[in-house]
Amino acid sequence: MMHDHDHETPRLTPAQLAAALSPPAGRTGGDLVTETLYGLGATTVFGLPGQHALAVFDALRRSPLAYVGLRVENNAGFAADAYGRTTGEVAPLLLSTGPGALTSLAALQEAAAASAPVLAISGQVPRAGLGGGRHGYLHELRDQQASFRDVVKSVHLVRTASQIPSAIAAAWESALTAPHGPVWVEIPADVLAAPTTLPPVTAVDATPRELVPRPELTAVAAHLLAGAARPVIVAxxxxxxxxxxxxxxxxxxxxxxxxxxxxxxxxxxxxxxxxSLRSWIEDRHTTDFLEDADVLLVVGSGLGELSSNYHTFAPRGRVIQIEADLGKLEANHPALGIHADARAALSALLESEQLEPATPGTAPLGTASRRDPTEAAAAVRAVLAAVEERIAGQHLEPERAILAAVRDALPARAASFWDMTILTYWAWAAWPGPMHSAQGSGGLGYAFPAALGAAAADPGQPVLAVSGDGGAMYSIAELATARQYGLPVTWLIVDDGGYGILREYLTDAYGETMGTDLTGPDFVALAESFGVPAVRTTPESLREDLAKALAAPGPSVVVLPARLRMFAPTHTDTAR
Incomplete structure (x- = not known):
């Protein structure tokens, strides 16, 4: 009897059989790494070489995998994160041990918070140095994996060459099983460097597990939604x-x-x-509307700090939460918690008999009546009008004009990546389409290396990165990467002479600032020293200059000297 989890054993081609019986000479454990990645479907890898990872990079030279090397491990992690976010595919990240691996931690934390499928493969000191002793190996740590267990989804340790394919395949499966996330594979340097007579890796099974909703929960959710008079959805x-x-x-x-x-x-x-109520979730009018819902369906959100208007949101109706991350299920509000992938759960709801359309006024108990969409749309317009009136009353026309100029300059299909800067806070609320930011862990320096990762995934499309001058300094070395690979990324740097958003936070909370005013470089001259075209713009010429830069091949930098203001918060926690 064949069970659902059984798989038919793949057959080898004649060439594969010959290679298995007589493996090519000169292969090492590093080749098993690259062969496994390629067999799993990887096409591009990110990273930096280091002493304990040299054998992987030597094997990479012989492999069909494309390599994008960044200048700082953290930035390589951000690039892999963006590649995973934009493609939905696993992004391999190759790192050395010790300081090289540890420098990637902030990027892996962001990937975990944003559910980006990054597969980090790190070197480790030779096996003789493992076990907690001090053997004097360069980069030796007592327990390197312990630094990563609290950050990534899963840790996979390799101690022999034969373990490499299975460990990487298990990590790959973990990264792609909902919720997606970063994973960690650790391989000692001597295992990577040792010659191997193992046959070349061919087919590898790493099919992610499906996370489907339990049918009794779907039935209850459908019943609640069908009977709701004021349903609202948080996406x-x-x-x-x-x-x-x-x-x-x-x-x-x-x-x-x-x-x-x-x-x-x-x-x-x-x-x-x-x-569409859009994204004005940091607004009391929106929060009040959500609180007034008799049934609130939350799909793919943990209703964390930002999504709950800094935890001021207090729903009065019944909450249904669909969430793939078990730790986020009912973490902030009591709910009918459905642990499932959003697509599977929404499909189940749409297929539910209780949500079958019915003739108005004749819907039997437990089925969805045809609520008047005109009334719902009118309620939406009323909320958006109230938000608009509030923002308009704060006299923030320059900020709104700058965001509109960026939006108008960006081609419709182009991706954008945003650092933690005041313009990003505006974009979170008012940007009309998809955008990517370091919202998950809030680290600086995300935008530009992330944009490079997205450009590596699709070099035919321009990509926009937006940073402040403070955040830009975290990633300035990657101008060399952009130039080396000719990646079509335009970097907009809003230069306000410091950490602008922190300057506002400190002023609001304490009345004075400390450590937020910065001496910075001439970003135009600095970019040009890397061989990257750059221009200094004004709010009036931003749209034209940005559009021109995005239309040109290769990387470019646009610098906007401007001191922007935030819209006033409408929640009770003024310190934010």
Whole structure:
């Protein structure tokens, strides 16, 4: 009897059989790494070479894999993160041991928070140096894996060459099983460097497990939604990662339910749709509307700090939460918690008999009546009008004009990556389409290396990176990477002479600032010293200069000297 989890053993081609019986000479454990990655479907890897990873890089030279080398491990991690976010594929990240590996930790934390499938493969000191002793090996740590266990989804240790393919395949499966996330593989340097007579790796099974909803939970959720008078949907990043935007729209239209998109879920619902409440979640008008829902469906969001208006959100109705990350299920609000991938759960709801459309006024108990979409759309317009009136009253026309100029300059299909800067806070609320940011862990320096990773995935499309001058200094070395690979990334640097958002935070909370005013370089001259074209612009010429830079091949830098202001918060925690 064949069970569902059984697989037919793949057959070798004659060439593969010959290679298995007589393995090519000159292969090492490093070749097993690259062969396994290629067999799993990897095409591009990111990273930096180092002493304990040299054998992998030597094997990489012989492999069909493309390599993008960045200048700092943390930035290599950000590039891999963006590659994983934009493609939905695993992004291998090759690192050395000790300081090289540890420098990647902040990027792996961001990948974990944003559910990006990054597969980090690190070297380790030779096996003789393992076990907690001090053997004097360069980069030796007592327990290197312990630094990563609290950050990544799973850790996979290799101690012999024969373990390499299975460990990488298990890590690959973990990275792609919902919720996606970073994983860690550790291989000692002597295992990587040792010659191997193992046959070349061919087919590797690493099919991710499907995370489907339990049917009794789907039935209860469908019953609640069918009977709701004021249903509202919160769409988070899990909708985007699951490629479930179409199903979300179908459900919203079936229910005539307004949709709020979280900052991480930008693109989950059409911005101009009559049911779109957009992303003004840091606004009391939106929060009040969500609280008034009698049934609130939260899809792919943990309702964390930003998505709950800094934990001021207090729902009065019934909450249904669909979430692939078990740790986020009911973490902030009691709910009917459905542990499932967003796409699978939305499909199950759409297929539920209780949500079958019915003739108005004749819907039997437990089925969805055709609520008046006109009334729902009118309620949405009222909330958006109230938000607009509030923002307009703060006299922030320059900030709104700058964001509009960036939006107008960016081609429709081009991806954008945003650092932690004041313009990004504006974009979270007011940017009309998909965008990528370091929202998950809030680290500086994300935008530019992440944009390089996205450009490596699709070199035919321009990519925009947006940073402040403080955040830009974290990533300035990657101008060399952009130039070396000719990646079509335009970097907009908003130069306000310091950490602008922290300057506002300190002023709001304590009345004075400390450590936020910075002496910076001439970014135009600095970019040009890397051989990257650059221009200094003004708010009036930003749209034209940015569009011109995005249309040109290869990397470019646009510098906007400007001191922007934030819109005033409307929650009770003024310190934010």
């Amino acid at each position: 988070g990043g899990g909708v985007v990662r699951a490629d479930a935007a179409g199903k979300l729209r179908a459900l919203a239209e079936r229910l005539a339910a307004p949709v709020v998109t979280t900052y991480g879920g930008k693109g989950a619902f059409p911005w101009e749709h009559p049911l």
